[in-house]
Amino acid sequence: MTGTSGSAADPESRLSPARRLLVIHNPTAGRRQRRHLAAVLSELQKEGAEVRLWETASAGDAERAARECGSDIDVVVVAGGDGTINEAINGLMAREPSQPPALGIIPTGTTNVLSRDLRIPRQADALAPLLARGMMRDIHVGCANGRYFTLMCGVGMDAHIVSRTSLRLKKKIGKLAYVMQGLREFVAGVPRRYRVEIDGAEVVEASSVIVAKSRLYGGEFQLAPRADIGKPELQVCLFLRGGRLSTLLYIIGMGLGHLDHLPGYRTVAAKAVRITGHDGDPVQLDGDPSGCLPLEIGLGKRRLSVVAP
Known part of the structure; x- marks a missing residue:
């Protein structure tokens, strides 16, 4: 040895x-x-x-x-x-x-x-x-309709992109396949509204929702700067406004790292989230399709040990 x-x-x-x-x-x-x-x-x-x-x-x-x-x-x-x-x-x-x-x-x-x-x-x-x-460390995972996640769970535009992106194209060109499908979704501009119940108290309507455990999204972007995989907490990312103009502003804000400064975007810490509206709409979990609405999201009952510095 x-x-x-x-x-x-x-x-x-x-x-x-x-x-x-x-x-x-x-x-x-x-x-x-x-x-x-x-x-x-x-x-x-x-x-x-x-x-x-x-x-x-x-x-x-x-x-x-x-x-x-x-x-x-x-x-x-x-x-x-x-x-x-x-x-x-x-x-x-x-x-x-x-x-x-x-x-x-x-x-x-x-x-x-x-x-x-x-x-x-x-x-x-x-x-x-x-x-x-x-070294090992413990992390807290999320749970959405019985499936666990460590990054995020989403409904709305990003879930439609994930569910409709060709796996064959993804294998050929990688992340660019998501970009191409994203452009199709943007041009289509289908309006969607979701009802988000946070910790059984606050109720919000949004055009897209991402419930995050990780601070990172897509590898390079930050939707939820306060998200911490080591904490027993979810960060609910609410895209409050719909339409092509708002979507474009969200994309630009995310690319520039200023998404949290936009008036149509907010994040909320939570332990439990329920999302309804457009029942049957796709759900994405850690970047892959995972069932459909309605959606019950919470924290895993126990922590997960990972090998990490």
Whole structure:
């Protein structure tokens, strides 16, 4: 077992035995992602970590792997994007609460918002020591209609974009596929209004709603600067005004980092949120389609351990 310099782990943690890891990955991922995974696995071997690989073949495989892996696994590591990570989180949260495995991340997907929020290093020589012996922290997850999330849950324009974006096009051009579908939604300009009940008290109407656990959105933008994944709290992002002009102002404000200064936008801290209106409208969860309205959102009953600096 060899030590490393410049490790993400603290000196005391390097003295502890290396962890037993289950690494969930997609064998058909692109060449660049496969190379990155191979580099991390090579560094994990140097760290003395015990690594088992689980290949995904279809949607739901990552959730099943996280839910069914044995008690001899210390960390379930996801090599993928936020959608695959969300699957694994739902699998981990479905386990019995007594000492479930922690979550680890090898960022390789189209977007890796959670890894950015947690400040997980991408470089193999920094990431491997973190996964093998590094620090752990607890985070609070959200729960929407029985499904867990760590980033956000949304209805309105962004949910329609997510639900209608071609998966084939997404694989070819990545984030640009969302931009193209967003332009279609903008041109269509379909008016929508939603009723948002916050903590059983305040009731607000909005054209779009995003309930955030993470401060980041889309990897680079901040919708909810006060959101903290480590706190048992939701941030309700309310786009109060509809129409093309307001939507354009929201997009510009988000791009410039001044969204919270716009008069038609506000955020509210909450523990529980109910969203109704346009029943059957799509819902997005951590950037993937996830059911439809009406929507009940709250906090997970327990915290989730993650490997993060």
